[in-house]
């Protein structure tokens with residue numbers, strides 16, 4: 001396991017350390033290979049981090065971003081992850097429109113999944129994701145992979161799937177599957193609050209496998225940094 005932890009205290013420190021870490025990682029990747037492909041999660045935790053990161057003077061035209069998961073709502077809906085990324089990150093960072101990859105939720109959900117899988121296949125043609133940012137729900141979900149993960153979520157041939165949850169206002173989700181996330185060069189978890197710490201510790205002690213704890217596959221496969229707040 002290649003796991004590093006950064007401990008912060010208070011929202012301000014969490015946001016500035018997380019944004020600085022991500023800026024450094026993006027800069028390093030661009031220095032190594034001339035561009036950076038980054039996968040972004042939604043949720044409340046990363047929003048201020050995306051805002052701070054977007055204000056950093058990075059060569060944003062060399063960054064390509066895709067969503068790890070999306071809620072099946074219009075891109076103008078307050079629950080839309082595309083809206084979150086546009087408002088928090090893209091409003092500040094000059095990322096080119098053709099370098100932004102979002103599921104097209106104006107399509108039927110099956111077509112949306114199919115088109116997004118095709119877009120990601122093209123994005124990953126030469127290189128898989130360099131960096132993926134993840135959060136974790138209190139049930140241990142990452143992306144929109146809600147445990148226990150059903151058989152279709154373990155199908156290695158699928159890049160994107162439709163999942164459903166009844167925990168949140170928007171039940172239908174479009175999510176990248178575990179394999180492409182685990183195949184990223186590195187993953188950064190942004191975790192704030194006691195509840196997340198409790199869930200993470202429970203996962204680390206639990207003998208149950210990745211269908212119960214999808215983050216276990218990530219920990220077993222790639223380099224992981226957790227920023228704790």
Ligand code: 6PG
Pocket residue numbers: 041042043044045046068069070081134135136137141142143144
């Ligand atoms: C989403 C996510 C999801 C999120 C966790 C944690 O779009 O909701 O990608 O996996 O990261 O639910 O969310 P919070 O940061 O809001 O706790």
